[in-house]
Amino acid sequence: MKKLLFVTFFFMIGHVYSQTIDGDVSSLSFQLIEKKIIDTAKVDIFYTLDFRKNPNKPDKISHAQTFLQVGNHCRCFKDYNEFLSDSVNDDCAVKSLSAMEGMMKYMSALKRRNYYKTILYGVQEDQLVRRHNIYPTIYEYSDSIPTFEWVITEKDSVILDYKCTMATCHYRGRDYEAWFAEDISMPYGPDVFGGLPGLIMDVHDTQFHYHFRLNGLYPVEHLQLIYKRDGEKVVSSTRSRCRKIYKHSREFPAQAMQQAFPNDKLTAEDIAQIKPKSYNPMELK
Template identity: 30%
Template sequence: MNRRKIILVLAFIGSSLLASAQYLDPSSLEKAPIINFAETIDSAALKVSYRFTFVRDTLKPDIYTQPDVQTLLIGRKTSKYFSQKFIESTYLSDNIGVCSFEIFKNHPEGQMTVTDIGNEFDLGTNFMYKEEMPVIDWTLTTDTSTVFYIPCRKATAFFRGRQYEAWFASSIPIGEGPWKFHGLPGLILKVSDSKLQILFECTGIQQLAKPEAIAIHRLNYQITTRQELNRLYKEFMDDVVGYSKKHLTELMGQVDNVPPLPYNPIELE
């Protein structure tokens, strides 16, 4: 598809999505094979793809982790953000850089639910925490740019230890974005931090012909808090063997000496 066609399609999405998007009653999706082991909480008419890259090792800032392919599903009340690559690489050995979290904004209403279902850091179980929808104090600027062929406006904010700049499309009047970002007068298409360690960039926007289920996996979760889960991540990365002996009932192989692993979380506070 050439640039002109992309612009026309996206202009149509921006002007018609809220008025004409068709959603399914979540209960009607319960028998869909893809969600046999999940609870459907909403349905999505819009699907946005992002490429996520980040610096895992701050001592080697020029080396980015292999990009992850991530997806934002936008429903009437709830959105879901997750790694598409994780879903597709579940049975593959090459999952470097793949994130295992899933983020549900406004689920339940006014809150955010975050799950870690893939043991990205091999913490030994599945985790879930809920928190109030974070308020991001955005500052709108007059700077403009083009992201994915769409005119965008720049906004900045300090959020949980990092200074960010975001580019949002006013032509798509949806206050959503990748990861935990939200609250701008348009869909966020690109976000990066001031140290150039974090980058989310839109690679595709699709108005779905058939609504897609927004579902949360039915698993045994260890209920925790954001702060406690981040503490466990750091404990694991600092001392893999020590963490495994303390928290895991079964050790994978006879690993006696693992050096500390680089750890550079998105949220620094």
């Protein structure tokens, strides 16, 4: 099993480094990430995400730092630490730093990543482009842009010094409550949420399994690209197939690992140690 874990680790960072034939770690180097540039960001909107991977353990909460890049004609929502690790990688490549010199900084950002989707608006007409990283494969598919049937209530509150109003809706198996600020005239929000007469400051399902809260909004004063990675293995898929693959990877992780790494033979002892993982996707339907 130790060999498998070693191979898995280097597969995870393999898209970053080029390796010599003898496998000498000290000779690994950073390479610029190939990108398909979609737009340039004008505004960055940050949201913390608290979520419960296991619905049967409500006290165990996971965290992620996400952000929404708003460009001239496109938007991108992803984990901020994925963006940060890409930036660290490219900075190390430009400076010709060795893997040993930049590894700690790169891995520090990468290990904090905890939201494994990328959602792109404006790439396809009337469609979202979604990418879901189900290790070790990235699945990409088109999805309809949601039309939320928001019910705007009379409840109000103040969030980060902005007067907010609450709205409710039902979306793909969950009931949601959202607080939006009309004084910030952007009809956007985290993940796929939006369509309200103001920026969404806080949105959560009524069970608080997924809770997004705004924690930063900044104009972008330097060149910041909105992009998706190019030159790496991305599998074209559909939403229904991607959901099945993700559920299988959680319920039968040993089988999923065997399919991903067919050359690494797992022993019966290895398989017994790989336990099923909890399955609690944000979209239940």
